Amino acid sequence: MTKIGIAVFPGSNCDRDVHHVLNNVLGVQADFLWHTKDRISGYDAMIIPGGFAFGDRLRAGIIAAHSPIVQEVKRLAKDGAPVLGICNGFQILVESGLLPGALMMNDSLRFVCRWTKVRVKNNKTPFTHQFGPKQSFDIPVAHGEGRYMADPLMLKELKRKNQIVLQYDNDDPNGSTDLVAAICNENGNVMGMMPHPERASEELLSSGRGNSAITIFRSLVSYLRQQAIV
Amino acid sequence: MGVLTKQELDYLEENLRRGANETEQDIVGAEWSEHCSYKSSKKYLRLLPTKGKRVVVGPGYDAGVIDIGDGYVLTVHIESHNHPSAVEPFGGAATGVGGVIRDIMSMGTRPIAVLDALRFAPINGKGKSSAKSKWLFKNVVKGIADYGNCIGIPTVGGEVEFDSSFEDYCLVDVASVGLGRRQDVVANGADAGDVLVLAGGSTGRDGIHGASFASKALEAENRSAVQIPDPFLEKLLLEATMEAVVLGCIKSIKDLGGGGLSCCLSETSDSLGLGFEVDLAKVHARESGMTPAELMISESQERMLYVTDNRGLPTLQSVLEKYRIPYSIIGRVKEHQDLLVKESDRIIAQMPSQLVAHAPLLDWPARKPAYLANPSQFRTPRLPADLGKALLALLSNPTIASKRWIYQQYDHEVGVRTVAKPGSADAALLRLDRDDKLLAVKLDGNSKHCYLDPYQGTLGCLSEGRRNVICTGAEPVGVVDHLQFASPEDPEIFWTFRQAIDAIIDYCRFMEVPVVGGKVSFYNETSKGPIKPSPVIGTLGLIDSMHYLQKSGLSEHETIFLVGATLPELGGSEYYEYIHKIAGGTVPVVDMQVDKRNGNAVLKAIRNGIVSCAHDCSKGGLGVALSEMAILGEAGFNVDLSMIPNSCSRMDDLLFSESNSRYLVGTKEPEKLRTTLSSERVTFAEIGKSGGNMINLKTGNKPVVRISLPSAKRQFYSLEKVMC
Numbered sequence: 035m036t037k038i039g040i041a042v043f044p045g046s047n048c049d050r051d052v053h054h055v056l057n058n059v060l061g062v063q064a065d066f067l068w069h070t071k072d073r074i075s076g077y078d079a080m081i082i083p084g085g086f087a088f089g090d091r092l093r094a095g096i097i098a099a100h101s102p103i104v105q106e107v108k109r110l111a112k113d114g115a116p117v118l119g120i121c122n123g124f125q126i127l128v129e130s131g132l133l134p135g136a137l138m139m140n141d142s143l144r145f146v147c148r149w150t151k152v153r154v155k156n157n158k159t160p161f162t163h164q165f166g167p168k169q170s171f172d173i174p175v176a177h178g179e180g181r182y183m184a185d186p187l188m189l190k191e192l193k194r195k196n197q198i199v200l201q202y203d204n205d206d207p208n209g210s211t212d213l214v215a216a217i218c219n220e221n222g223n224v225m226g227m228m229p230h231p232e233r234a235s236e237e238l239l240s241s242g243r244g245n246s247a248i249t250i251f252r253s254l255v256s257y258l259r260q261q262a263i264v
Numbered sequence: 265m266g267v268l269t270k271q272e273l274d275y276l277e278e279n280l281r282r283g284a285n286e287t288e289q290d291i292v293g294a295e296w297s298e299h300c301s302y303k304s305s306k307k308y309l310r311l312l313p314t315k316g317k318r319v320v321v322g323p324g325y326d327a328g329v330i331d332i333g334d335g336y337v338l339t340v341h342i343e344s345h346n347h348p349s350a351v352e353p354f355g356g357a358a359t360g361v362g363g364v365i366r367d368i369m370s371m372g373t374r375p376i377a378v379l380d381a382l383r384f385a386p387i388n389g390k391g392k393s394s395a396k397s398k399w400l401f402k403n404v405v406k407g408i409a410d411y412g413n414c415i416g417i418p419t420v421g422g423e424v425e426f427d428s429s430f431e432d433y434c435l436v437d438v439a440s441v442g443l444g445r446r447q448d449v450v451a452n453g454a455d456a457g458d459v460l461v462l463a464g465g466s467t468g469r470d471g472i473h474g475a476s477f478a479s480k481a482l483e484a485e486n487r488s489a490v491q492i493p494d495p496f497l498e499k500l501l502l503e504a505t506m507e508a509v510v511l512g513c514i515k516s517i518k519d520l521g522g523g524g525l526s527c528c529l530s531e532t533s534d535s536l537g538l539g540f541e542v543d544l545a546k547v548h549a550r551e552s553g554m555t556p557a558e559l560m561i562s563e564s565q566e567r568m569l570y571v572t573d574n575r576g577l578p579t580l581q582s583v584l585e586k587y588r589i590p591y592s593i594i595g596r597v598k599e600h601q602d603l604l605v606k607e608s609d610r611i612i613a614q615m616p617s618q619l620v621a622h623a624p625l626l627d628w629p630a631r632k633p634a635y636l637a638n639p640s641q642f643r644t645p646r647l648p649a650d651l652g653k654a655l656l657a658l659l660s661n662p663t664i665a666s667k668r669w670i671y672q673q674y675d676h677e678v679g680v681r682t683v684a685k686p687g688s689a690d691a692a693l694l695r696l697d698r699d700d701k702l703l704a705v706k707l708d709g710n711s712k713h714c715y716l717d718p719y720q721g722t723l724g725c726l727s728e729g730r731r732n733v734i735c736t737g738a739e740p741v742g743v744v745d746h747l748q749f750a751s752p753e754d755p756e757i758f759w760t761f762r763q764a765i766d767a768i769i770d771y772c773r774f775m776e777v778p779v780v781g782g783k784v785s786f787y788n789e790t791s792k793g794p795i796k797p798s799p800v801i802g803t804l805g806l807i808d809s810m811h812y813l814q815k816s817g818l819s820e821h822e823t824i825f826l827v828g829a830t831l832p833e834l835g836g837s838e839y840y841e842y843i844h845k846i847a848g849g850t851v852p853v854v855d856m857q858v859d860k861r862n863g864n865a866v867l868k869a870i871r872n873g874i875v876s877c878a879h880d881c882s883k884g885g886l887g888v889a890l891s892e893m894a895i896l897g898e899a900g901f902n903v904d905l906s907m908i909p910n911s912c913s914r915m916d917d918l919l920f921s922e923s924n925s926r927y928l929v930g931t932k933e934p935e936k937l938r939t940t941l942s943s944e945r946v947t948f949a950e951i952g953k954s955g956g957n958m959i960n961l962k963t964g965n966k967p968v969v970r971i972s973l974p975s976a977k978r979q980f981y982s983l984e985k986v987m988c
Contacts, residue, residue: 044587045496046501047416068586072590086414089496095792132736147675176413176675233677238699241685241814 036258037126038064039077039108041123043098047085048120051232055251059235060256072102078258079116079160080107082123084176084230094123094137094179104130116160116254117224121177124216124226133217133226134192140177141209147176150241151203152215154227156196159222160257164249170203171246173229180228182210182217195220200227267293267476275624280615284732288613290557291605292463292620294523295530298479298786301623304752305784308765316778318741320449322484327367327442328780330742332806337449339442341367342707342746342802344523344785347478348490349407353400357407357436357494359565364440365417366519366568369502372509373444374941376679377694378412380422381707381746381800383435388986389661393431400434402987407493408438408674414495419674420682420705421692425662427711427841433482437746439802441705443696448509452516454536454571456599460529461577463584463591464567464655465494465499467525468550470562475522481789485622497566500587505568508583508978513576520567526560526620528569532601534621536571540553541597541604544612556612558604564733571597584701597964624751633756636716636806638866642848645840647916652969654843654916655887655959660979661842662986664884666895669983684814685722688896690735690880691805704805710883712836713922715796716851718760721836722767722799723854727924729803730775731880734863735927737812737870738805742780745801749792752786760797761786774856811871816879817897818954823934824901827948828862828926829940830886830910832917838884839920852923858947865944866927874936881926887969889921889928891959895980900973903952906963915968919961931956 038056042049049066056064064081067074074080087098098104111117111132120125127133139167140146153170154162165171184192189212192198200216208228216227227250234247236238268276268289276284276292284292298304320329320337327341345360360379368375382404385397412419417440471491508514518532525547534539553793554562572580577593584591598604603620605613648654658664671686683702684693691706708728714721730740744770751758772779788795808925818824831868834840835849869875881889886908894900905918931937934950941948959976963968 045414045499047414047499047678051678085416086496086499089414089494089499091496145413145673145675147413147677164271174677176677178413190715230677233680236680238683238695239677239680241688 036062036255036262037077038062039067039074039080040064040180041065041069041080041082041103043069043087043101045086045089047082048083048230048232050091052081052083055232055235060251060255065101069101069103072106074106074110079254080110082119084121084123086228087122087126090172095122095129098126099129108132111224114223118161118254119226120230121228122230125179127224127226132224133190133219135182135217137179138181138183139179140181141163144205145178148207149174150205150207150229152200153203155201159199159218161225161253162199162251164253164256172243173231173234175207175229177228181208182214182219184211192217197256199225268296271625272296279619279938285613287557287560288615291526291560291613293476294526294561295620296623296937297523299475300523302528302784303623304626304786306625307627308762309782311765311769312779313769313772314779316742318573319778327371328742328744330780331446332696333411334697335446337373337444337446338703339368339371339373340439340744340802340804341781342437342439342744343783344435344437344746344748346435346785349404350482351669352490353403354407355490355493356409356652357404359491360436360438361408361411362493362495362498363521364438364566365415365498366521368440368442368449369505370519371442371452372448372516372517372614373418373442374506374570375440376681377441377455377692377705378417378419379439379692379705379707380408380419381437381709381788382422382424383430383711384426385431386426386427404434404436404451405673409639410888411493411495413675415499418676418682420676420694421686421707423707424663424667425709425711427796429711431792432790433795435748435798437800439707439744440804440986441703442452450509450514452535454515454597455573456538456597458515458571458573458597459567459593460540460542460576460595460597461570461572461580461591462547462594463499463570464566464588465564466548466550466590467559467562468564469554469558472558472561474563474958475517476531478522479787481787491563491565494566500589501566501568501634503581504587504589507686508580511579511583513573513579514570516571518569520569521876522753524560524562530617530620532569533603533617537601539598539600539602539604539617540595541598543604544605544607546589546592548592556605556607564627588685628752628758629755630759630762632757632759639848642846645844647914651919652971653914655891655969655977656971656976658838658884659889659891659976660982661838662983664838664888665983666981667983668981669987674843684736688815689813690732690816693736693812700810704733704736704807705802706732707800707802708732709798709800711796711798712841713851714799716836718763718797719767720851720853722764722769724800724852724924725799726771726852727859728880728882730863731927733803733805734867735813735816735878735880738807739867740775740777740803740805742778744778744781744803745799746783748785748788748795748798750787750789757794764799766796771856775860809871811873813870813875813878815896816877816893818877818893818899818901818930819897820899820955822876822930822932824935824952825929825931825948825952826908826926826951827866827946828927829923829947830908830912830918830921830926831923832912833921833923834917837920837922839916854924861944862925862927862946865941865946866929868944869929869937869940871942874933874940875929877930879928881928882922885920885922891976893928894959894973894978900952900956900958900960901952901954902960904964905961907949907951907967909949910946947981
């Protein structure tokens with residue numbers, strides 16, 4: 035049985051939403067794991083959901099990056115388990131060193147909550163393998179600090195190693211370097227994304243813009259099931 | 265600082281049979297402030313119809329509770345934070361959100377939505393006044409965004425009105441809706457010997473005399489009366505409270521708001537019918553050396569009072585410790601009926617809770633205002649040469665223009681319930697426990713109408729709320745009211761308040777929709793003068809069918825119907841006030857019979873699945889409502905104005921009158937809609953068709969307004985430019 039852990043920090047607020055999509059929409063077992071947990075076993079993948087972990091004190095994601103559970107997430111990631119960070123989860127992955135670059139204040143200097151369009155740049159990851167090449171789909175963002183920053187050298191490396199997974203498609207909400215919406219580590223098993231796939235996984239909530247974003251979770255689940263067979 | 269009047273002091277002494285010491289006077293002063301005691305309004309609030317088949321708990325507790333079936337309840341509450349926001353807009357608005365969320369938590373339910381109704385002076389002038397009001401607006405929105413976004417409760421809807429009576433001031437109303445299982449609603453009981461736990465933020469010197477500050481006209485900026493927000497701590501309190509509720513270790517909950525510990529302790533003790541003994545030395549304070557009075561009346565934010573017993577205490581403690589929430593055990597429930605406040609062994613105050621919790625009520629004289637008794641003659645405006653230009657100007661009027669600049673700063677989707685996003689439909693739509701059960705909710709106000717006719721104006725707000733939820737396919741099930749006026753001591757102001765109350769009583773009785781919660785805020789005035797009467801109505805509707813509407817925008821090839829008649833009722837209209845700078849004239853009247861019939865007919869048509877979009881006609885009239893439908897749906901239209909049922913003699917009256925009870929409906933099945941509307945015996949007409957890229961209004965073959973959709977869009981989405 036596939037089992038996915040959802041890391042919960044004080045101030046996480048999309049944990050229940052991700053849990054809803056995995057459990058109720060996809061029928062996959064997902065459990066909440068409190069941030070003080072220093073031993074994770076029996077979970078095939080970890081998701082770090084959005085929100086304001088530790089109230090964004092000091093800097094978004096920095097305190098959470100030093101919590102016991104993130105040390106475990108690092109261990110699992112090293113062992114090849116898929117790790118997905120969404121929004122604040124992306125910020126935490128960057129702060130913990132699992133992903134390169136930085137997330138800065140949006141270029142508008144305001145929080146932005148709206149739907150946008152992204153295009154799949156790398157459909158070979160555990161989170162995107164069910165997308166077609168260069169497929170584009172609609173998905174909402176909701177963040178104040180979502181502008182992905184990488185210097186030219188780092189960007190060149192990211193491109194060379196195919197680490198840019200999603201790019202905003204002619205609709206840039208925050209001023210990210212090279213329109214980056216999601217990146218992965220060199221291995222491809224750790225991905226951080228600013229948009230919220232859990233909010234675009236059901237037709238009912240998508241105002242007619244489709245629920246293709248659920249393919250992120252579907253890809254993950256099918257990847258885990260294939261792993262289990264192998 | 266003595267806040268009690270001579271009469272109140274006499275009353276207090278008479279009942280205590282002794283003089284009250286200074287701390288006692290401060291405690292009573294906070295609780296007897298207008299803000300906490302409703303002493304000027306209670307007599308009239310008792311007249312509101314609050315009973316209904318779905319109402320579990322009506323007004324009076326922290327939030328009203330509505331049964332929605334399947335074992336679930338909704339809770340709803342509305343509050344304002346006007347004085348604090350006018351002084352420190354960011355903190356004032358943010359703590360307003362915090363306060364209303366705690367009211368929802370206090371019932372044991374999880375807040376699932378926040379809405380805001382905001383009022384400011386105009387922002388699009390060149391002078392100092394508009395710069396100030398822009399600053400207030402910008403920071404109020406940021407305050408609400410920061411708080412709601414951080415805590416993870418979506419801000420899903422609201423309304424904004426600009427009017428010069430709010431100069432140097434603002435009205436910031438925040439409503440919240442909660443959802444929970446009926447069995448988890450905290451029943452609020454206690455027994456002698458139970459434990460009082462104060463949890464959350466430490467008590468500091470912020471918000472001292474906040475309730476009293478809000479109970480007087482705003483004359484000087486009193487910054488110490490404004491509280492400091494901490495949404496992260498509130499989020500921890502929310503999760504801890506929800507966990508404790510499920511674990512069943514809480515017997516009563518009460519949040520700390522206006523009046524701080526004084527109000528919280530006296531009201532809880534009074535409602536339980538049991539005494540409280542508390543030791544102020546136990547209160548975790550932010551700074552040392554606070555006097556007992558300061559500890560009792562501080563309005564430091566993010567604090568909750570839990571009543572638990574010896575058995576539940578360890579569980580509650582472990583939950584609070586899990587979330588690292590500071591708390592103190594400040595006292596116990598007693599057999600006696602007093603509020604007994606000690607500092608270690610020293611008795612600081614001892615008064616019957618019942619006495620403290622119930623201020624002697626007031627009734628002020630009421631007199632019809634001179635400006636209404638002898639209305640000055642007003643000049644009917646000259647018919648503009650170009651009505652298209654007037655329409656474009658109205659679309660860019662900040663009261664009417666798209667509020668995208670606001671709602672894109674609010675996380676309106678967290679919680680995965682938001683079915684209709686802000687700006688897309690007449691009301692916010694939220695998924696409840698199942699995919700086929702939805703909540704529609706909207707806030708409405710109209711200070712301009714209420715100024716010229718407080719009775720009809722308030723009826724209009726109620727009617728608009730009803731129309732808004734019906735346009736999504738929802739049946740109205742309850743309303744909350746927030747009544748905001750200047751000083752009740754002014755007979756002319758008090759008269760307007762009583763007119764508003766009468767309107768709510770009449771409308772809610774007629775529609776058989778109960779008032780499930782409310783709030784009164786008086787003394788909304790500055791040295792510049794009183795605000796216009798500003799009741800804000802929140803309407804809740806339920807959808808329990810497969811047919812509902814997520815959008816009010818047109819699509820191509822729809823036939824457009826108008827339900828309801830258009831009368832020359834331009835008083836307080838955006839057209840008169842914004843375009844012609846005229847304040848005067850006849851305010852739109854609500855014929856409740858017609859209002860009910862029109863609403864029911866449209867609801868029936870939506871539920872029969874023969875309507876593709878619906879939008880109500882309100883601010884800006886027919887011209888604006890049709891343009892909004894075109895802009896939102898990105899489809900133009902051809903409408904023949906000669907088809908419209910009306911009694912207007914002028915084209916501008918027809919286009920911009922804000923007559924009530926009107927609905928614009930788009931359909932792909934005109935035959936069926938015609939049959940349904942005819943059988944419901946409502947006034948209606950087929951007025952045109954959607955399609956193309958033009959907003960095209962004509963009479964017969966004569967063009968009246970012809971503007972391109974892109975130019976209308978530019979005006980409608982102009983708030984971003986004003987605010988940058």
